[in-house]
Amino acid sequence: MKAAVLVFPGINRERDMARTLKLTSGHEPAMVWHAERELPAGTDLVVIPGGFSYGDYLRCGAIAARSPIMDAVRSFAGKGGLVLGVCNGFQILCEAGLLPGVLMRNSQLRFICRDVFLRVERSDTPFTRGYNAGQVIRVPVAHGEGNYIADGETIARLEGEGRVVFRYSSPDGMIDPNWNHNGAINAIAGILNERGNVLGMMPHPENHVEPALGVTDGRGMFAGLSEALGRAA
Amino acid sequence: MIRNATPITPELVAEHGLKPDEYKRVLDLIGREPTLTELGIFSAMWNEHCSYKSSKVHLRSLPTKGPHVIQGPGENAGVIDIGDGLACVFKMESHNHPSYIEPYQGAATGVGGILRDVFTMGARPIACLNALSFGAPSHPKTRHLVSGVVAGIGGYGNSFGVPTVGGSVRFHARYDGNNLVNAMAVGIARKDKIFYAAASGVGMPIVYLGSKTGRDGIHGASMASAEFGEDSEAKRPTVQVGDPFSEKLLLEACLEIMQKDCVIAIQDMGAAGLTCSAVEMGAKGDLGVVLDLDKVPCREEGMSAYEMMLSESQERMLMVLKPEKEKEAEAIFRKWGLDFAIVGETTRGNRFIVRHQGEVMADLPIKELGDQAPEYKRAFVNAAKPAAIEADDVPAPLGLNEALDKLIATPDLCCKRWVWEQYDHIIGGNTVQRPGGDAAVVRVEDGPKGLALTTDVTPRYCEADAFEGGKQAVAECWRNLTAVGSRPLAVTDNLNFGNPERPEIMGQFVGAIRGIAEACKQLAFPVVSGNVSLYNETNGRAILPTPSIGGVGLLDDFTKSATLAFKRAGEAILLVGETTGWLGQSMYLREICGCEEGAPPPVDLIEERENGDFVRALILDGVTTAAHDLSDGGLAVALAEMAMAEGVGATLDAAPDDIPAHAYWFGEDQARYLVSVPAAKVADVLTRAREASVLVSRIGTTGGDDLRLPGENPLTVASLRDTFEAWLPAYMAGELRASV
Numbered sequence: 019m020k021a022a023v024l025v026f027p028g029i030n031r032e033r034d035m036a037r038t039l040k041l042t043s044g045h046e047p048a049m050v051w052h053a054e055r056e057l058p059a060g061t062d063l064v065v066i067p068g069g070f071s072y073g074d075y076l077r078c079g080a081i082a083a084r085s086p087i088m089d090a091v092r093s094f095a096g097k098g099g100l101v102l103g104v105c106n107g108f109q110i111l112c113e114a115g116l117l118p119g120v121l122m123r124n125s126q127l128r129f130i131c132r133d134v135f136l137r138v139e140r141s142d143t144p145f146t147r148g149y150n151a152g153q154v155i156r157v158p159v160a161h162g163e164g165n166y167i168a169d170g171e172t173i174a175r176l177e178g179e180g181r182v183v184f185r186y187s188s189p190d191g192m193i194d195p196n197w198n199h200n201g202a203i204n205a206i207a208g209i210l211n212e213r214g215n216v217l218g219m220m221p222h223p224e225n226h227v228e229p230a231l232g233v234t235d236g237r238g239m240f241a242g243l244s245e246a247l248g249r250a251a
Numbered sequence: 252m253i254r255n256a257t258p259i260t261p262e263l264v265a266e267h268g269l270k271p272d273e274y275k276r277v278l279d280l281i282g283r284e285p286t287l288t289e290l291g292i293f294s295a296m297w298n299e300h301c302s303y304k305s306s307k308v309h310l311r312s313l314p315t316k317g318p319h320v321i322q323g324p325g326e327n328a329g330v331i332d333i334g335d336g337l338a339c340v341f342k343m344e345s346h347n348h349p350s351y352i353e354p355y356q357g358a359a360t361g362v363g364g365i366l367r368d369v370f371t372m373g374a375r376p377i378a379c380l381n382a383l384s385f386g387a388p389s390h391p392k393t394r395h396l397v398s399g400v401v402a403g404i405g406g407y408g409n410s411f412g413v414p415t416v417g418g419s420v421r422f423h424a425r426y427d428g429n430n431l432v433n434a435m436a437v438g439i440a441r442k443d444k445i446f447y448a449a450a451s452g453v454g455m456p457i458v459y460l461g462s463k464t465g466r467d468g469i470h471g472a473s474m475a476s477a478e479f480g481e482d483s484e485a486k487r488p489t490v491q492v493g494d495p496f497s498e499k500l501l502l503e504a505c506l507e508i509m510q511k512d513c514v515i516a517i518q519d520m521g522a523a524g525l526t527c528s529a530v531e532m533g534a535k536g537d538l539g540v541v542l543d544l545d546k547v548p549c550r551e552e553g554m555s556a557y558e559m560m561l562s563e564s565q566e567r568m569l570m571v572l573k574p575e576k577e578k579e580a581e582a583i584f585r586k587w588g589l590d591f592a593i594v595g596e597t598t599r600g601n602r603f604i605v606r607h608q609g610e611v612m613a614d615l616p617i618k619e620l621g622d623q624a625p626e627y628k629r630a631f632v633n634a635a636k637p638a639a640i641e642a643d644d645v646p647a648p649l650g651l652n653e654a655l656d657k658l659i660a661t662p663d664l665c666c667k668r669w670v671w672e673q674y675d676h677i678i679g680g681n682t683v684q685r686p687g688g689d690a691a692v693v694r695v696e697d698g699p700k701g702l703a704l705t706t707d708v709t710p711r712y713c714e715a716d717a718f719e720g721g722k723q724a725v726a727e728c729w730r731n732l733t734a735v736g737s738r739p740l741a742v743t744d745n746l747n748f749g750n751p752e753r754p755e756i757m758g759q760f761v762g763a764i765r766g767i768a769e770a771c772k773q774l775a776f777p778v779v780s781g782n783v784s785l786y787n788e789t790n791g792r793a794i795l796p797t798p799s800i801g802g803v804g805l806l807d808d809f810t811k812s813a814t815l816a817f818k819r820a821g822e823a824i825l826l827v828g829e830t831t832g833w834l835g836q837s838m839y840l841r842e843i844c845g846c847e848e849g850a851p852p853p854v855d856l857i858e859e860r861e862n863g864d865f866v867r868a869l870i871l872d873g874v875t876t877a878a879h880d881l882s883d884g885g886l887a888v889a890l891a892e893m894a895m896a897e898g899v900g901a902t903l904d905a906a907p908d909d910i911p912a913h914a915y916w917f918g919e920d921q922a923r924y925l926v927s928v929p930a931a932k933v934a935d936v937l938t939r940a941r942e943a944s945v946l947v948s949r950i951g952t953t954g955g956d957d958l959r960l961p962g963e964n965p966l967t968v969a970s971l972r973d974t975f976e977a978w979l980p981a982y983m984a985g986e987l988r989a990s991v
Contacts, residue, residue: 027588028496030412034680070410073496129405131675160409160675225677230698230810 019247021047021063024091026082029069029106031222038224039065042240043248052085062247063100064091066107068160068222078121078163079109088114100144100243101216105161108208108218117211117218118176119168121161125201129162133233134199136207136221137187139180143210145217146183148242154191155235157221159199164220166202166209176209184208184219253611257287267294273625280619288556288605288612292620295523295561296530299785302624305751306783309764317777319740321445327368327519328436329779330445331741333805337695338442339702340374343382343435343745343801345784349490350432354399358432359407359493363565365436366411367519370502371568373446373509374438377679378693379408381418381434382706382745382799383670386427388662388982393422396430397670398983403493404434405673410495411502414682415674416691418706422662425710428789433745435801437704439695446509448518448528450536450571450597455515457529457540457595458577460584461501461567464525465550467491468563497566497589504587505568511583513576520567526560528569529595530603534621539598544607548590556605556612571597631757636716640835640849642914651916652963654843655887656974658917661842664884665978683809687896689734689880690804692812701809703737705802709883710795712851715836717759721766721798722854726921727882728802729774733863734880734924736813736870737804742771744781744800749793751785759796760785767798773856776802813870815879816896820954822876823933824901826886828862828923829946832914838884839917851919858922865945866924874932881923886950887916887960889925894958895972903951905961916960927953 021039025032032049039047047065048058057064071082082088088110095101095116103111111117124130133156138149149155168176176182184207186198198205200220208219223236257263264274267290277285277293285293299305315323321338322330328342346361362379369376381404386393397420408415413436450457468491508514516536518528525542533540544559554562572580577593584591598604603620605613616623649657658664671686683701684692690705707728713720725742732739744767749756771778787794806812817824834840835849869875881889894900906915928936933949940947957965981987 027500028410030410030499031678034678037680069412070496070499073410073494075496128402129409129673129675131409131677132672158677160677162409222677225680228680231680231683231694 019043019045019063019244020060021065022050022057022061023047023065023067024050024052024087026052026071026085028071028073029067031068031105035065035067035224038227038240041227042237043244050087052082052087054087055090057090057094063102063243064094066103066110068105068107071106071110077113079106079113082110083113092116095216098213098215102145103218104222104224105220108220109163111216111218116216117209118172119166121163122165122167123163124165130199131158131160132199133158134221135187135189135197136184137191139183139185143183143214144243144246145239146242147246148238152191154187154189155238156233157223157226157236159221161220164200164202166206173203177204181210182206183210183217253286253614255284255286259284259290263290267291268298269294273297276625280623281615286612288560289615291557291561292526292613292615295526296620297624300522301527303783304625305627305629305785306760307626308628309761312764312768313778314768314771315777315779317741317775320777320779321442323779324781326447327371329741329743330372331779331803332442333695333700335700336442338440338445339437339803340369340372340440341435341437341743341803342368342780343433343743343799344782345745345747346432346434347429347747347784347787350400351396351430353490354396355403355406356490356492358400358403360491360565361432361434362404362407363493363495363498364521365434366413366498367521369436369438370505371446371517371519372440373444374440375506376413376436376438377681378437378691378704379413379415379435380704380706380801381415381432383418383420384426384431384797385422386430387424388422390427394983394985400432401670401673407493407495409675411499412678414676414678416676416682416693417686417704420667420670423710423795425795429787429794431747431794431797433799435706435743437702437803444509446514446517448516448531448535450516450532450538452515453538453597453599455571455597456574456577456593457597458570458572459547459567459590459592459594460570461589462494462497462564463548463550463590464559464562465564466554466558466562469558469561491563491565493565500587500589501566501568504584504589508580508583511579513572513580514570515573516571518569520569522563524561524563530617530620532569532571533597533603533617539600539602539617540595541598541604542595542606544605546592546594548592556607560605629751629757630754631761632754633758633762634755637848637850642832642834642911642918645834645840645914646844647913649843650963651887651912651960652966654839654913654917655891658838658842658884658888659891659971659975660978662978664838664888666976667979668976669979669983683812684735684814688815689731692735692806692809694809699808701806701812703732703735703804703806705731706799707731708797708799710797711836711847713759713763713796713798715851717762717796718766719851719853720796721763722770722856723851723921724798724800725767725770725774725776726854726856726859728800729776729859730863730880732802732804733867734813734878736811736867737806739774739776739802739804741777741779742800742802744778744798746781747784747787747794747797747799749786749788756793763796763798770856774860811871813875813878815893816877817893817899817901817927817953818876818897819899821930822927822953823930823949824951824953825926825928825936825947826923826950827866827926827945827947828858830910830915830918830920830923832910832918833920834914834918837917837919839913852921854921861943862922862924862945865940865943866926869926869936874936875926875928877927879925881925882919885917885919891958891971893925894968895975898968899953900955900957900968901951901953902955902959903961
């Protein structure tokens with residue numbers, strides 16, 4: 019695996035992400051500055067981490083989506099390269115047009131940091147092959163604007179094509195408004211693009227990978243990616 | 252001779268907060284009338300906040316040294332050695348008044364300021380904590396203040412990217428009109444890469460870094476007066492506006508140029524902005540400073556020298572650079588999109604000279620600006636100590652279950668999840684113990700070391716007896732650090748009091764400092780940084796004396812830290828320490844009986860140390876499965892917290908015959924802990940306790956879904972948890988009429 023972690027000014031979970039990639043794959047990722055125009059040669063996974071790019075003073079992710087490096091990411095994704103966007107990364111991917119929809123303010127209008135439960139809807143993607151379909155995983159969220167929405171037609175398409183990969187659920191996998199902390203439509207926590215090579219999600223699997231710190235349910239994603247890319251390489 | 256455009260009238264002097272005798276001192280010092288800019292500089296340097304003029308003489312009695320202390324008070328933050336070539340840099344500071352005027356920005360910039368203090372010294376911030384005191388929930392402004400302060404702390408810390416891992420939230424009518432926001436930041440640096448404020452070398456470039464200077468935060472006292480500026484309507488309010496995005500960039504840029512060895516000295520621009528930072532760098536390095544204000548990056552046109560020198564615009568730094576590294580440093584700052592301007596240089600001769608548009612606007616002796624600030628030995632009286640209240644004299648209007656249910660739903664004891672869920676407490680991937688325990692635990696780099704962090708004080712104890720209250724604040728901090736298994740190393744203190752010109756307030760201040768000093772000495776727990784906030788009064792009514800103590804403890808192996816949750820059924824619950832049933836100034840007395848009376852529980856520091864050392868050894872030897880300090884609400888509240896944490900209940904034995912039941916279960920005797928241990932290890936623990944002369948008694952057994960107090964019906968842990976969690980969200984949603 020040869021991962022590239024994008025660093026925009028104001029991104030702040032890049033160190034968490036880099037540590038997790040190293041820990042789970044054994045390979046140090048490249049840290050790529052927003053002003054670059056190309057990804058490092060041989061990159062097989064682009065990760066856009068969480069944070070507050072450009073302070074999120076405009077719509078979240080709107081400025082980062084127009085950074086020089088994003089053209090390289092678009093062309094990488096266009097060739098089928100794997101792109102993972104987490105939290106602000108998800109917002110950036112939506113703003114960049116690589117994923118449909120938008121993330122609005124949480125329904126309670128407050129930033130929320132807590133562990134949530136996600137139902138993994140599919141295991142036949144490079145991002146979720148480390149899980150079983152229907153499995154419930156516990157991962158943290160930390161965002162003020164994670165309330166996913168898109169027009170009815172888009173939602174119908176996402177659902178129809180099985181592109182909703184993660185949903186907020188109860189610990190036993192039930193979809194329940196009480197367990198949907200940000201009010202996202204259909205409890206959507208993560209989606210794929212049409213081709214299935216770009217994933218955006220609000221929760222932070224990278225923060226739940228170490229046994230010494232407790233829950234390790236995030237590990238499946240990185241172990242799965244590492245295995246998929248290791249095999250391809 | 253300096254041209255003086257503005258006549259300095261007594262009114263102008265008063266508006267700058269300088270007393271007539273202080274102004275006379277200015278005249279004596281410079282031998283002429285000051286310019287308006289100079290008057291502003293004096294008022295900035297000699298106010299209580301910057302000069303510590305009322306507190307300095309007493310602060311000197313605090314113990315500040317210890318084998319692991321690298322830097323004590325007097326720098327941007329304290330520094331302690333945590334081994335392996337690493338140092339922990341930390342400090343706590345208040346932002347009380349701004350947070351009352353404009354809660355979001357006031358609290359946000361409080362967090363920004365304390366983070367800058369830490370990374371100025373070369374440390375990457377790894378955690379923040381916040382000690383918050385609000386007015387009574389029934390006060391019409393309280394909800395608005397809680398909402399704004401919490402959002403402001405989160406808004407700044409979350410975006411900057413530091414986990415906010417702990418702190419405290421309390422409510423009391425004495426904070427109506429004057430809430431407290433005490434922010435603590437903790438960072439990690441390499442021990443041999445600590446940066447200080449003292450400049451060295453003559454002719455060295457002084458560089459301005461970070462955001463541009465605007466008219467925000469200009470000296471509050473000058474605001475009201477129209478005579479100052481040509482255009483007073485252009486002036487902004489005294490509260491600054493925070494920009495965590497710029498601060499994050501400033502952090503990364505500063506750490507990068509520090510790594511490249513470009514920096515001789517660095518000082519952040521906090522209170523009194525450019526004035527205070529430039530004077531500190533020069534005075535500490537025994538050098539003069541010349542500033543050319545035409546070079547200062549400004550956000551607005553036409554700013555005067557007075558405005559530039561007093562602006563408290565945020566996210567700015569002043570640095571003395573190695574001249575040969577200028578280009579390299581500039582390139583780093585440009586990469587991060589930050590302003591970089593050479594605005595002056597160090598000089599021989601100890602003068603502080605400010606030039607603007609071809610004129611000298613200030614020419615002052617730099618050492619005297621800091622060192623010769625007025626210092627007061629203010630009169631103080633010690634309040635009469637209230638008599639102790641006998642437990643037998645305290646009524647028990649409610650049964651144990653009812654009292655417990657009521658206590659855990661009170662604003663002070665209820666769950667603060669609504670608050671800390673608005674703080675990103677996991678960013679960094681190092682949070683071992685999240686908010687809600689005795690102390691937060693954060694892993695240091697990749698481990699195995701961990702730091703335990705907490706903030707503590709019990710203001711109602713301090714009000715009743717400042718000396719015992721001061722001792723108790725330190726002891727409880729030490730106890731909380733111990734209860735997670737760490738070795739307490741050092742503290743930062745944030746002393747919040749009323750008007751020091753009133754002898755009874757000064758008496759509280761002096762008493763609390765004596766108590767803090769006593770406890771810090773006995774517990775080998777030095778004070779390495781701190782902040783004093785006086786004049787916390789509204790309409791002549793002072794806040795409760797609130798000396799917040801922020802403590803840092805070290806775990807050699809973070810995986811050995813203890814949590815307060817009962818883990819499994821059938822384990823023995825052991826009470827460590829002596830229980831007399833002390834109800835004076837207890838939460839029970841206040842919340843159940845409706846009075847705040849009596850002497851607070853005395854703190855026996857020898858017992859604290861012996862009991863704490865005993866508990867820590869049990870934790871580190873892997874004997875305990877849970878540990879918890881006893882404080883507000885006593886034994887019953889602590890048991891409920893241990894049961895609620897992971898949903899494991901407990902059955903408790905009867906109280907001893909010689910203590911009334913309500914006093915036994917809700918008394919607040921100090922130096923106590925609860926631990927759970929597997930049944931098979933009880934005998935061993937009791938033997939160890941006897942050998943260590945520590946009082947330990949078995950008081951019950953874990954297990955089941957209920958908390959069973961003797962003679963009471965079982966209380967389900969689930970219902971306790973509902974009660975515990977309900978109050979704050981309901982209050983903040985406006986669903987309750989507050990009863991307090």
